[in-house]
Amino acid sequence: GTPTALMVGSGMGAERGILIRNGEAIQTFKDVKAIAFDKTGTITKGKPEVTDIVLVKGVQEKDFLYYAATIEIGSxxxxxxxxxxxxxxxxxKLGEVIDFNAIVGMGVVGNIDGERILVGNRKLMKDNEIPYEDxxxxxxxxxxxxxxxxLLAKGNQFLGIVAVADPIKEDSARAIAELESMGIKTAMITGDNRxxxxxxxKKVGISHVISEVMPDGKVEEVKKLQEQYGVVAMVGDGINDAPALKQSNVGIxxxxxxxxxxxxADVTLVRGELSGIVSVIKLSKAIFRKIK
Ligand code: ADP
Ligand code: MG
Incomplete structure (x- = not known):
């Protein structure tokens, strides 16, 4: 019967690096119609590295990095x-920051050596009337x-841009392609820009890209996918992902x-590889076909 199937499922999941906290999840997987993925740390490795620094004329890179890194120690x-x-x-050599504040979905602000420093996205600059449009x-x-x-600003002055790239996990594209070929829709939900x-x-072949979502907006996006597709799984790694994982029919x-x-979450991908999702869906379909 079902309890035996659940036990077998858990054992087989564990062999594949999938920890099942909630036994019912193994049953839900066979019915999943769409999967929402967080970006950073889920599709990508979550280990971004600085690739480019673009400085306003007259700004020294070491000064730029001094302010940028001193403020980011707090984040x-x-x-x-x-x-x-x-x-x-x-x-x-880094300095000290006072009045540090992290503004969700936008960036960080603080005071370094008596100067107000801002690091974040366009919205943070716009809200503070920093001219960066050039x-x-x-x-x-x-x-x-x-x-x-x-973008980085000191006082009312824009000083430049620091860009980072976060490598995509080796198996993300393959896992997403397999899910799509099984007729499961894939979506990415991120706070990052459009x-x-x-x-x-595009690199990983995901069908819906939902961007510039504020941290508390992920739940709403999962609800919308549920209205459109029915049973929806959510995959995430961050603190901000927790409410969306709960909202989904099966949280990963x-x-x-x-x-x-x-x-x-209901299940955990121990090694973080998205191909684990393909395995667990196949496992769920196989187990519940047998016991019908
Ligand atoms: P995600 O987890 O998808 O990257 P967030 O909501 O955490 O989304 O962040 C959205 C955007 O806010 C980031 O892409 C970045 O532009 C800006 N941001 C957030 N935190 C910081 C930070 N500590 N320093 C600079 N920018 C930040
Ligand atoms: Mg993340």
Whole structure:
């Protein structure tokens, strides 16, 4: 009967690096019609590295990195780690920040050596009336290369752009292609900007790209997919993904992700490989075909 199937399913899942916290999840997988993926840390490795620094005339790279990295020490975002790492590699001595604030979905602000420093996206610059518009073409070029571009301002002055690239996991494209060939729709939900998201979506062959979503907006996006497709799985690794994992019919966490995401999910992909999702759906279909 079903309990035996669930036990067998759990054992077979574990062999494939899939930990099942909620036994019913194994039953739900066979009915999944669409899967929503977080981007950073889920489709990509979540280990971005600085690739480009574009400076306004007269600005020194070491000064730019001093401000950027000093403020990002206070942030837990993977983008922040990339900037801090770059400064460390370049042996830049960092300073101290006071009045630090992380603004979700936008960036960070704080005071360094008596100067107000901002690092974040266009929206952060617009909200603070920082003129960066002359660099719009440069931003677009970086984003079309699938990079995330962050802008830095000191006081009311725009100083430049730091761009990072986050490598795509080796098996993401193959797993997404297999899911699509099984008739399952794939979607990516990210806070990143439209162009970067589209460039990554294209590389991995995802069918819907939903970008510039504020952290608390992921739940709404999952609800919309449920209205459109019915049974929806969500895959994520971040703190921000937890509510969307709960909202979905079956939540899948990345084993290398945050504990909060793992606790919110029904299953965990221990090694973080998206091909585990293909395995568990096939497993679910096989088990429940046999016991009918
Ligand atoms: P995601 O997890 O999909 O990258 P977030 O909502 O965390 O989405 O971030 C959205 C955007 O806000 C980022 O792409 C970046 O432009 C900006 N941002 C967020 N945190 C930071 C940070 N610590 N430093 C600079 N920019 C940031
Ligand atoms: Mg993530």
């Amino acid at each position: 837990e975002h993977p983008l922040a780690h990339a900037i801090v790492e770059k400064a460390k590699n370049d042996k830049i 660099y719009e073409e440069e931003l677009i070029r970086l984003e079309e290369e699938a990079k995330t571009a962050m 162009r970067t998201a589209a460039a990554i979506g 966490a990345i084993g290398t992700g945050t504990d909060i995401a793992i606790e919110a």
